[in-house]
Amino acid sequence: xxxxxxxxxxxxxxxxxxxxxxxxxxxxxxxxxxxxxxxxxxxxxxxxxxxxxxxxxxxxxxxxxxxxxxxxxxxxxxxxxxxxxxxxxxxxxxxxxxxxxxxxxxxxxxxxxxxxxxxxxxxxxxxxxxxxxxxxxxxxxxxxxxxxxxxxxxxxxxxxxxxxxxxxxxxxxxxxxxxxxxxxxxxxxxxxxxxxxxxxxxxxxxxxxxxxxxxxxxxxxxxxxxxxxxxxxxxxxxxxxxxxxxxxxxxxxxxxxxxxxxxxxxxxxxxxxxxxxxxxxxxxxxxxxxxxxxxxxxxxxxxxxxxxxxxxxxxxxxxxxxxxxxxxxxxxxxxxxxxxxxxxxxxxxxxxxxxxxxxxxxxxxxxxxxxxxxxxxxxxxxxxxxxxxxxxxxxxxxxxxxxxxxx
Amino acid sequence: xxxxxxxxxxxxxxxxxxxxxxxxxxxxxxxxxxxxxxxxxxxxxxxxxxxxxxxxxxxxxxxxxxxxxxxxxxxxxxxxxxxxxxxxxxxxxxxxxxxxxxxxxxxxxxxxxxxxxxxxxxxxxxxxxxxxxxxxxxxxxxxxxxxx
Numbered sequence: 001x002x003x004x005x006x007x008x009x010x011x012x013x014x015x016x017x018x019x020x021x022x023x024x025x026x027x028x029x030x031x032x033x034x035x036x037x038x039x040x041x042x043x044x045x046x047x048x049x050x051x052x053x054x055x056x057x058x059x060x061x062x063x064x065x066x067x068x069x070x071x072x073x074x075x076x077x078x079x080x081x082x083x084x085x086x087x088x089x090x091x092x093x094x095x096x097x098x099x100x101x102x103x104x105x106x107x108x109x110x111x112x113x114x115x116x117x118x119x120x121x122x123x124x125x126x127x128x129x130x131x132x133x134x135x136x137x138x139x140x141x142x143x144x145x146x147x148x149x150x151x152x153x154x155x156x157x158x159x160x161x162x163x164x165x166x167x168x169x170x171x172x173x174x175x176x177x178x179x180x181x182x183x184x185x186x187x188x189x190x191x192x193x194x195x196x197x198x199x200x201x202x203x204x205x206x207x208x209x210x211x212x213x214x215x216x217x218x219x220x221x222x223x224x225x226x227x228x229x230x231x232x233x234x235x236x237x238x239x240x241x242x243x244x245x246x247x248x249x250x251x252x253x254x255x256x257x258x259x260x261x262x263x264x265x266x267x268x269x270x271x272x273x274x275x276x277x278x279x280x281x282x283x284x285x286x287x288x289x290x291x292x293x294x295x296x297x298x299x300x301x302x303x304x305x306x307x308x309x310x311x312x313x314x315x316x317x318x319x320x321x322x323x324x325x326x327x328x329x330x331x332x333x334x335x336x337x338x339x340x341x342x343x344x345x346x347x348x349x350x351x352x353x354x355x356x357x358x359x360x361x362x363x364x365x366x367x368x369x370x371x372x373x374x375x376x377x378x379x380x381x382x383x384x385x386x387x388x389x390x391x392x393x394x395x396x397x398x399x400x401x402x403x404x405x406x407x
Numbered sequence: 408x409x410x411x412x413x414x415x416x417x418x419x420x421x422x423x424x425x426x427x428x429x430x431x432x433x434x435x436x437x438x439x440x441x442x443x444x445x446x447x448x449x450x451x452x453x454x455x456x457x458x459x460x461x462x463x464x465x466x467x468x469x470x471x472x473x474x475x476x477x478x479x480x481x482x483x484x485x486x487x488x489x490x491x492x493x494x495x496x497x498x499x500x501x502x503x504x505x506x507x508x509x510x511x512x513x514x515x516x517x518x519x520x521x522x523x524x525x526x527x528x529x530x531x532x533x534x535x536x537x538x539x540x541x542x543x544x545x546x547x548x549x550x551x552x553x554x555x
Contacts, residue, residue: 088483088522126467127523129536157430159465176423178464237485237526244527279484311485325487329521
């Protein structure tokens, strides 16, 4: 069985997040110094070789992303941290920023050196106003100690829009606009913030960087599942005894997360379903619980790793009611830029409400399944493409629950 | 109380600073007055429609006057299954208003929100951004008393 292993949360509880000397005493900012002693291509090659993949949900090879921005020719490049964690049930990035803000800053500074950027932004969700002060304190301490050299970091606050977790919507928001996703390509590493090459990485991704630089790519690549190595922070919610967080290697199974780390289901009740990766994640039944949590293993069962939220439902839960609530979420959070998502999420919520209130027919299940399939391939961004997943996977795995509610 | 002109002026040189300016205005006024949006359009050199578009896009901004203390109740799935509906009912009862409304005395506004990232202790509400964890209907009067 995989044991808990702390990489991104390595300093959790060990340091005072507002004291840079505590971070330095744990070896902090040594990796940045080491990175600057390497030439840029070797550094990027090392990150590539570690096989670190983005922890925000898309799972793209981090070093490869950096190499695109490195190769791009421009008078200005940007490093942006996506700290807009809006996936319901997720609070891992808050844990990192609250407890160890310097690991994020060090990771960003290493990226800035690698791609040749002098300006960075941390886009922090509006629901975390207390983090702005912590981050600004940490940034000015790092500046004062001379670690950041010519690299400046500014903290920007979101204002309550789930779609801004999508990197191009986030970029629009930093530019002071409505957070609507852009058409891609061009991708941000070639044309991002204000049209300049931009790396957008998640908080957890950046927090891995100093350790990879310090201990080497081979060490990192040997942890967990080879195609998605390293650790992942999970946050457990719903019907689970330990409503808390864990950082585990990626070869940990879903069953271990729920029963070993989560302590199982409260009140002696039986497991019904688990939704992983946030509110756009698939609902997973009992028979698939032995799947490792790594990206490709999850994809193979039609699920996603996403943000690492683990939302457990016991046998007494009305899954159709929960999915109706989720459909309402997407109807509310759709930005309205593309028709398949704007109209699709509204119709999806409408049909789910009809089924949930006992007025649905088998025809409605057929219609909503077809709508879901169309949305997954026709929506502009990840929000609309993933929005049908909870509906489609519950129809697939928990059809009886739907049938029980039909007229 | 700082005037909105003064607040907006302090962000005039921040690229894309209109959202930061809106946050600062709301801190003072609890909402974005129409004059402030017109002023922001002027200072950031945007069509009024765009300045208004930004103000209405984000759920934390309000273009209508609302109570001074903004209570937001999470209704995302983890809070939903933890009993958020009972907390909603208790708040509506205690304040004598419905979701989306403000109290007559201008002290409180009641709003829904999606996940606020405090899911270790559901259900969660926030008041002016400060989270209250493991909220139950019984705890509501005590929590509200802090703001009266």
